[in-house]
Amino acid sequence: xxKLSLMFENKLVKEVPIGSxxxxxxxxxxxxxxxxxxxxxxYHARVYFEAGRLVVEDLDSLNGTFVNDLRVERxxxxxxxxxxxxxxxxxxxxxxxxxxxxxxxxxxxxxxxNETMVLDTKVRREMIQQAAAMGERAQxxxxxxxxxxxxxxxGNIDTKEFTLTNKLTVIGKSPMATVRLKxxxxxxxxxxxxxxxxxxxxxxxxKVPRVNGTPxxxxxxxxxxxxxxxxxxxxxxxxxx
Amino acid sequence: MQIVSSxxxxxxxxxxxxxxxxxxxxxxxxxxxxxxxxxxxHGEVASAMAVDxxxxxxxxxxxxxxxxxxxxxxxxxxxxTRRLKNAVAQANFQIFQSAQKNPEQRxxxxxxxxxxxxxxxxxxxxxxxxxxxLLRNGxxxxxxxxxxxxxxxxRRGLITPQQAEESEMQSVLLRAxxxxxxxxxxxxxxxxxxxxxxxxxxxxxxxxxxxxxxAGALQAEMVPSAAAERLIALANxxxxxxxxxxxxxxxxDDANKGWFSWMRRGSAKKD
Numbered sequence: 001x002x003k004l005s006l007m008f009e010n011k012l013v014k015e016v017p018i019g020s021x022x023x024x025x026x027x028x029x030x031x032x033x034x035x036x037x038x039x040x041x042x043y044h045a046r047v048y049f050e051a052g053r054l055v056v057e058d059l060d061s062l063n064g065t066f067v068n069d070l071r072v073e074r075x076x077x078x079x080x081x082x083x084x085x086x087x088x089x090x091x092x093x094x095x096x097x098x099x100x101x102x103x104x105x106x107x108x109x110x111x112x113x114n115e116t117m118v119l120d121t122k123v124r125r126e127m128i129q130q131a132a133a134m135g136e137r138a139q140x141x142x143x144x145x146x147x148x149x150x151x152x153x154x155g156n157i158d159t160k161e162f163t164l165t166n167k168l169t170v171i172g173k174s175p176m177a178t179v180r181l182k183x184x185x186x187x188x189x190x191x192x193x194x195x196x197x198x199x200x201x202x203x204x205x206x207k208v209p210r211v212n213g214t215p216x217x218x219x220x221x222x223x224x225x226x227x228x229x230x231x232x233x234x235x236x237x238x239x240x241x
Numbered sequence: 242m243q244i245v246s247s248x249x250x251x252x253x254x255x256x257x258x259x260x261x262x263x264x265x266x267x268x269x270x271x272x273x274x275x276x277x278x279x280x281x282x283h284g285e286v287a288s289a290m291a292v293d294x295x296x297x298x299x300x301x302x303x304x305x306x307x308x309x310x311x312x313x314x315x316x317x318x319x320x321x322t323r324r325l326k327n328a329v330a331q332a333n334f335q336i337f338q339s340a341q342k343n344p345e346q347r348x349x350x351x352x353x354x355x356x357x358x359x360x361x362x363x364x365x366x367x368x369x370x371x372x373x374x375l376l377r378n379g380x381x382x383x384x385x386x387x388x389x390x391x392x393x394x395x396r397r398g399l400i401t402p403q404q405a406e407e408s409e410m411q412s413v414l415l416r417a418x419x420x421x422x423x424x425x426x427x428x429x430x431x432x433x434x435x436x437x438x439x440x441x442x443x444x445x446x447x448x449x450x451x452x453x454x455x456a457g458a459l460q461a462e463m464v465p466s467a468a469a470e471r472l473i474a475l476a477n478x479x480x481x482x483x484x485x486x487x488x489x490x491x492x493x494d495d496a497n498k499g500w501f502s503w504m505r506r507g508s509a510k511k512d
Contacts, residue, residue: 051401116278116370116444118350118417167384168375168431176362176432189434194382197395198402203380219380 002054004047004083005091006033013088020241022048022224025085026059039063039086047077047090051198054094056083057223060212146239148200148222155233156182164200169193171230172205181231190231193222200237207231242361242435243495244270247465248488251473253445254481260284261443261486262292262351270358271299272488276371276443278417279349287351287419290339291332295355298328318430322364325357326428329366329418333426336419350419354385354441356490358433365429369417372447374455375431376438381456386427388416411448435494442472445483449476465489 004023006013016023016032024031026044035044041061048055054077058065066084067075077083079094148164162169162179171179172189181190187206194201202209203219209230211220222228226237246267252259260277262285275291277284332353340346352369365373365384370392373384386392390413391405400408416424433439438459446455454475462468468489476485 049398051395051398116276116412116414118278118414118420166431167386167429168382170432174432174434176430189377192377192380192382194380196383197386197392197405201382203382204378 002092002094004033005093006035006088007091008088018047018049018054020049022046025083025090026061033090035085035088037086037088040088044085045083047083047092053077054092061085146241148195149238149240150179150228151236151238152179153227153234153236155231155235157233164193164195167195169195170205171209171233179233179235181233183231186231194219202228242433243493244358244490245465245493246272246488246490247469248272248274248441248486249466249469249473250484250486251477251481253484254477256482256484258282258285259484260288261445261484262288263441263486263488264292264296265488266296266300269299271296272356272439272441272490274354274371274441274443274486274488275418276352276369276445276484276486277349278351279346283346283349284351286339286346287336287349290336291351291353291418294332294335295325295328295353298331299325299357318428319362319364321357321359321362322366322428322430325355325364325366326426329353329355329368329426330424333368333418333424334422337422340419350417352414352443353418356439356441361433363431363433363439365427365431367427367429368424369414371441371443374440374442376440376456376459377434377436379456379460381452381459384429384431388427389414411444433492435492437492438468439488439490440472441488443484443486445481445485446472446476446487448483449479449481449485459489463491465491 002018003015004018005015014033023033024043024046025033025035026042027035027040028042043059044061045056045058045065055074056065056067056077057074058072063086064071067081077092079092081092083090150162150164152160169192170177170189171191173181173186174188189205190207191205191209192203194203200222201219202211202216202222204216207230208215209228212227222237224239228235228237246265248263248265250259250261250263263274265272273292273295275288277288279287336351340349352371354367354371354373356373357364367385368388370387370389375382375384390410391408393415394400395402395405418424440459455472458471458475459468462471469487472487473485
């Protein structure tokens with residue numbers, strides 16, 4: 001199992017496995033890896049699996065997150081890397097059975113298929129099970145699809161929570177909008193969220209939404225915990241199991 | 242709202258027969274696209290049957306109660322969408338039955354992507370790996386989930402979209418019409434606003450042409466027939482390994498009518 005070991009000088013402080021949830025690092029005691037040092041921000045960084053890779057993401061920390069010697073905002077981690085926050089470092093152990101690239105098993109197992117074919121129910125179940133088993137080894141929440149949710153933090157909206165089940169979620173005054181804005185000058189279609197195979201993407205409408213304080217350009221992929229601001233409404237994008 | 246649409250199908254550069262079928266029913270604002278499978282010309286039979294059954298079902302006068310759909314339907318969808326879903330269920334059953342009766346048709350099947358517009362509400366029903374896209378504000382958004390093995394693996398986080406594109410398993414579908422007497426059908430609804438464009442396409446397009454290229458072609462060619470021609474040309478330039486079929490639909494504000502027809506006149510003059 002992939003794990004992270006928090007080290008101070010050469011002493012082990014804490015060790016955590018990396019599961020389907022992101023591992024959070026920061027000064028606040030509710031982090032998975034709390035680091036008691038003033039140089040470390042309250043919520044400093046997080047580590048998680050994304051599409052088979054282990055990723056570290058800096059959460060706009062004051063003093064930065066470093067992988068080996070390089071300051072990063074977001075970086076793919078490899079076995080043996082060290083993440084530095086303040087004077088502490090976190091060793092990355094991705095040896096045992098971290099994300100297994102799908103093609104290792106696939107090349108020999110699957111003949112090339114040119115003609116379109118449908119899997120019958122039995123074969124399909126087997127293939128999905130095989131894939132799910134792989135996912136479990138890779139510490140994914142395989143089998144359980146995560147449900148994206150918008151939680152309204154503030155703004156003139158009656159419903160406090162929206163589950164994003166449709167392919168296209170519209171935020172605006174339109175009666176068809178999932179997240180329905182109220183008020184005279186609110187646009188019919190302020191912004192929209194498109195569910196793709198690999199995640200949820202926020203796109204502009206008649207307004208340009210802000211994600212974590214920055215106005216977006218084109219479409220951006222939403223990450224768990226992102227703050228979206230549009231037309232005076234603030235909301236959190238989160239995944240629920 | 243003004244609706245302009247155009248569809249086009251091409252055999253591609255490699256195959257000798259075209260197993261895709263499509264139909265635009267202007268009177269109903271109904272758009273149907275199907276990609277058939279199953280050797281020796283039976284793919285065509287299946288996709289043509291799918292298109293025909295859905296067209297007839299939607300055309301028939303009677304408003305049905307939705308009783309023929311056995312599985313649960315989300316409560317918030319309109320009766321129109323439910324009817325479209327029933328039409329797809331009917332198409333599935335007829336292809337399945339035909340394959341049972343005629344041994345030479347064993348194993349035939351088809352994908353289906355169908356859109357039906359009433360006022361501004363677009364009903365979507367879909368099975369397989371043909372796709373529907375919405376181009377809005379320059380953003381191309383896929384309205385359907387592919388029911389293919391690789392797409393399912395991406396959704397479960399097992400492979401990346403890049404790995405899916407390179408996978409040898411791209412042709413493996415998890416659902417199609419005609420394989421079983423019943424099939425799970427995805428339905429959805431989207432509100433259409435003026436200046437939106439819709440694209441329905443078979444996988445012969447999406448495997449050959451990237452999404453940014455598709456978005457570019459739709460934005461460059463305002464006239465649907467020209468956009469359709471351009472998309473097919475792109476697929477063939479990039480290899481054309483499969484049949485390519487596209488339907489392009491554009492929605493224009495009535496207030497823009499003068500401006501739009503002026504622009505079309507302008508482009509016609511150039512020719």
